[in-house]
Amino acid sequence: xxxxxxxxxxxxxxxxxxxxxxxxxxxxxxxxxxxxxxxxxxxxxxxxxxxxxxxxxxxxxxxxxxxxxxxxxxxxxxxxxxxxxxxxxxxxxxxxxxxxxxxxxxxxxxx
Amino acid sequence: xxxxxxxxxxxxxxxxxxxxxxxxxxxxxxxxxxxxxxxxxxxxxxxxxxxxxxxxxxxxxxxxxxxxxxxxxxxxxxxxxxxxxxxxxxxxxxxxxxxxxxxxxxxxxxxxxxxxxxxxxxx
Numbered sequence: 069x070x071x072x073x074x075x076x077x078x079x080x081x082x083x084x085x086x087x088x089x090x091x092x093x094x095x096x097x098x099x100x101x102x103x104x105x106x107x108x109x110x111x112x113x114x115x116x117x118x119x120x121x122x123x124x125x126x127x128x129x130x131x132x133x134x135x136x137x138x139x140x141x142x143x144x145x146x147x148x149x150x151x152x153x154x155x156x157x158x159x160x161x162x163x164x165x166x167x168x169x170x171x172x173x174x175x176x177x178x179x
Numbered sequence: 180x181x182x183x184x185x186x187x188x189x190x191x192x193x194x195x196x197x198x199x200x201x202x203x204x205x206x207x208x209x210x211x212x213x214x215x216x217x218x219x220x221x222x223x224x225x226x227x228x229x230x231x232x233x234x235x236x237x238x239x240x241x242x243x244x245x246x247x248x249x250x251x252x253x254x255x256x257x258x259x260x261x262x263x264x265x266x267x268x269x270x271x272x273x274x275x276x277x278x279x280x281x282x283x284x285x286x287x288x289x290x291x292x293x294x295x296x297x298x299x300x301x302x
Contacts, residue, residue: 100289111272111296112223117288156222160289166213167291171222 070095072159074170082178087144089155089173094138097162101133101140104156106172112156116142147177182206183275185294192263192301199259200297202273208253209275213291214246217270229256263301272296 071094081087089103100119104112118124118131118140130143140159144151154172161168182205192198202212211230215223227243229235229250237243247259256275260267274291 102290104293111293114290114292117290158291165289166225166228169223 070159070161070168072157072168072170074155074157074173076171077174078176079173080176080178081147083147083149085147087147087151087175087177089142089144089157089175091140091142091157091159091170092138093140093157093159093168095159095161095168096135096138098159099162100160101131102158102160102167103129103131103140103142104158105151106154106156108153115155144175147175149177149179151175152177181277181290181292183209183273183292183294185273185297187297188295189298190300192299194264194301195262197259197261198263198299199257200271200273200299202256202258202275202294204254204275204277204292207275207277209256209277210253211276212250212256213274213276214248214256214258215272215274217272217296223272226258260299263299265301268299268301270296270298 073092102117103115105115106112116131118133121133124131128145132141154174156172157170158167184203186201214226217223225238226241227235227237227248229248231250231253235248250256274293276291
């Protein structure tokens with residue numbers, strides 16, 4: 069069964085620090101990877117998508133992908149209390165083109 | 180761009196009644212829409228995938244006669260929870276996939292954009 073694994077947390081970081089969120093996946097054929105942010109009681113919001121090995125930066129966010137290690141991460145620089153949320157890793161499965169979501173990592177940014 | 184609306188945002192209904200939830204892609208055409216359910220402190224659970232003009236594909240364990248999905252146009256999908264029971268109380272979220280995201284050069288991105296969700300409470 070294809071799986072996506074995330075540490076559930078909570079991951080606590082002080083304001084201004086770098087938050088590092090990790091995700092591993094089992095489907096070696098996957099080519100598309102996504103990070104979503106979900107605030108409590110709200111629906112997920114797309115932060116980043118990444119398709120190629122390496123880093124992709126967008127503002128304070130950097131997604132990193134290593135297909136050989138089946139690993140994708142999200143770095144949040146200069147973390148703010150408003151970044152406190154659950155971060156979901158989603159992997160597009162090869163063949164069915166459906167997302168498989170990780171269980172999410174709860175991030176707490178302490179003021 | 181890439182905005183998805185969902186209506187209603189919350190609904191309370193009596194056991195045995197049916198509830199319809201609408202999901203609309205406002206500024207793009209969604210060839211595929213997805214319906215998820217999320218219980219408190221749990222991750223998203225995919226219920227079904229719907230493609231415009233064809234029957235929805237349901238995930239294992241999801242009753243297709245209880246959760247009726249219609250994807251009548253490229254911008255609208257509906258989920259009807261029939262004969263709702265208290266155990267159907269949950270947060271229902273739709274998402275839409277555009278083959279080409281407005282303003283984004285290139286081909287398929289497979290990005291999904293989520294509606295704001297509908298909180299259903301069955302009493």
